[in-house]
Amino acid sequence: QSLNRAERTRxxxxxxxxxFVVAIGFLCLSRFIFTLMGLHLADVxxxxxxxxxxxxxxxxxxxxxxxxxxxxxxxVVPLGVPLLTGPAVLTTVLLIRDRHGWVVTLAALIANMVxxxxxxxxxxxxxxxxxxxxxxxxxxxxxxxxSAFGIMLIRQxxxxxxxxxxxx
Numbered sequence: 001q002s003l004n005r006a007e008r009t010r011x012x013x014x015x016x017x018x019x020f021v022v023a024i025g026f027l028c029l030s031r032f033i034f035t036l037m038g039l040h041l042a043d044v045x046x047x048x049x050x051x052x053x054x055x056x057x058x059x060x061x062x063x064x065x066x067x068x069x070x071x072x073x074x075x076v077v078p079l080g081v082p083l084l085t086g087p088a089v090l091t092t093v094l095l096i097r098d099r100h101g102w103v104v105t106l107a108a109l110i111a112n113m114v115x116x117x118x119x120x121x122x123x124x125x126x127x128x129x130x131x132x133x134x135x136x137x138x139x140x141x142x143x144x145x146x147s148a149f150g151i152m153l154i155r156q157x158x159x160x161x162x163x164x165x166x167x168x
Contacts, residue, residue, distance in 0.1 A: 002070070005124075012120040014075025019085035020113050026090050027097060027105065041094055042160035048087035049153030055086075056147040060140060084116060088146065091153055 003011060034040065071077055097105040119126070127135055 003074070008124075009121075011073075011075035011079060012117065014073060015079035015084055015120065016113050016117045018076045018080030019089070019116070020109065022081050022085045023089060023093055023109055026085075027093055030094055040160070040164060041098065042157045042164060044094065045091055045153045045157030045160065048091035049150040049155075049157060051087040051150075052153065053147055053150030056143045056150060059143040060147070088149060088153070 030044075034044075093105055093109060096108055130138065
């Protein structure tokens with residue numbers, strides 16, 4: 001809100017580039033890190049789902065606070081990470097990679113980043129059309145959906161864990 005048009009454009013670019021680089025880095029390094037730390041995808045699913053659930057519930061239940069400190073690079077933090085590429089995206093890209101392979105994962109990630117960039121670039125126009133209250137309604141609906149997604153990640157992660165325990 002407090003950014004001028006040029007700063008907003010820069011923040012959108014930084015956010016999309018940051019989120020894409022973080023997602024790609026996570027995709028490339030996750031297997032090595034998980035092996036090193038003894039983690040399974042199921043562990044990440046439960047943790048990511050729990051974090052997503054908490055963040056979504058916070059958005060739904062607590063009043064909106066103004067940011068305490070203004071970041072010099074809001075496109076990097078908090079917009080790029082953790083808002084655009086946070087627990088849900090990181091877990092989802094791992095799931096897609098393991099189920100459908102690298103090509104589908106990269107295509108989906110690129111398509112999503114283009115869509116996010118287009119929506120963020122049009123945010124001023126969208127807010128003018130929707131109004132502040134309309135935008136808040138959409139935000140709350142999105143938080144409900146993200147809460148459900150968090151629960152699904154937890155459920156699928158626990159199911160995977162139970163299968164892992166059954167095979168050992």
